[in-house]
Amino acid sequence: MVMSSDDPGSQEAFRLLEKKTEAGVWSLDFTTRKMAWSSGFYELLGLASGSVEPSYEAIIELMHPDDRRPSGEFDRIVREGLPLDREFRIIRPNGKLRWLSNRSEVNLDKTGKPVRAYGVLLDVTPQREMALAREASDSRFRALVTATGAFIWTADAEGRILDIRNWRELRGQNPTDILGSRWIDLVHPDDRAHTMQAWTDALVTKREYSVEHRIEQPDGEYRWMMSRAAPILFESGTVREWVGISTDIQDRKVWPTTIDTEKAVLTGAQLRSARGVLNWSVRELSLAAAVSSSTIRRLEEMDGPPPGREDSLAPLQAALEAAGVEFLFPPTGKPGVRPR
Structure with missing residues (x-):
């Protein structure tokens, strides 16, 4: 049969x-x-x-x-x-x-x-492809978080911190010590009042939270952080939870506001990293900046800046910055990239 x-x-x-x-x-x-x-x-x-x-x-x-x-x-x-x-x-x-x-x-x-x-x-191909897509998305998210050194956290509807998913990895500390409302103890005393006011206003209005404040480090020093959060709502409009991200902005706060233009030239490594932050393909960047894909690939092959004048860097930088990327040019060390 x-x-x-x-x-x-x-x-x-x-x-x-x-x-x-x-x-x-x-x-x-x-x-x-x-x-x-x-x-x-x-x-x-x-x-x-x-x-x-x-x-x-x-x-x-x-x-x-x-x-x-x-x-x-x-x-x-x-x-x-x-x-x-x-x-x-x-x-x-x-x-x-x-x-x-x-x-x-x-x-x-x-x-x-x-x-x-x-x-x-x-x-079960559709289910497996969806699972693989989620895994790829999670991997990209974890890589982005690692690359930016940002903390990802969640809070309940009342504003109590429930979890900081990569606190232990980035600081080597147990996150349970700062959950609930104890996180405020890490904020610099001079920044606590406006931090709590911004958080309270966000909870009441159900609008996005954004604040710059100094956070105590494991060595006792303070670094500037940008903390943002957005509410996740039920269909009824009530808040289910808050999802937030805290990004280190110390360099932006302490570096000089004026940069030597001779040194502020995009590098190939910055271009690659910026595309990674945005999850853009070479073609997507090419369309956004009106620069050929071959030119982008050529520039990205170099870790440093191009040896001569490169007119295509300006539109590339403008397109990436418009999409939410910030390029960093420290007085010392390598140039970097982070989400704006």
Whole structure:
């Protein structure tokens, strides 16, 4: 059989169910090691129904090399009657990659010996792609936070700090010591009044919070920080929580307001970092600045500034700054980049 039924109506209903759920059914006889596949199973593999003899080896031929089991593993599974539940990728004959999820059940005889296995194969590609996209987004977010040295925090509707997710990583301290309302103790005494006033006003008006203040460091010194937060609202309009970010602005506060223009030349490293902050591709920057992609790539190949005059740097800098990036040119050390 290819997975059949004597009732044509049942066959049609089964076939419709497979199509609507993007599923396929299979069975395996442990004694003969013969498999049977439904039409839906063939379709999931990208094969015409009945075009190949159902077998584990035929599945392996289409399976992504990184997902194939070690040699002899299938024999052990058959011998011990183990379930075949897993997710794996297959590369269809047309070259398209799909994620498939297999769920199975093993039937035993009276002595407990495995006799037959039945399973269903589901196409889970959309779910896997969404998960991978979230993972990529989270990775970019973590990289951005690490690169900027910013603290990400959440507070409840009343303004009590619930968590600072990277406090321990950046300061080597336990964040529980400053949760609730105890964080104010880290603010410089001269900055506490206007900090609390700004926070109170934001809580009352449900508007964005923004304040510059000095925060005590582990060594006892103070550094200037810019703290911003925005409310997350329920559909009713009440505040569910606040999400905030505190960014170090010490250099901006203490560096000279005038910069030697000879030294304030964008570097290739700054261009690469700025695109990373904005999550822009070379093409997106090219369109925003009206500068060719080849020119951008050439400039980004250099960690430092270009050796000669480069007229394309001005529109590139303007486009990136307009999108929310700030370029830093310290009196000493390497030029940098951060979100504005």
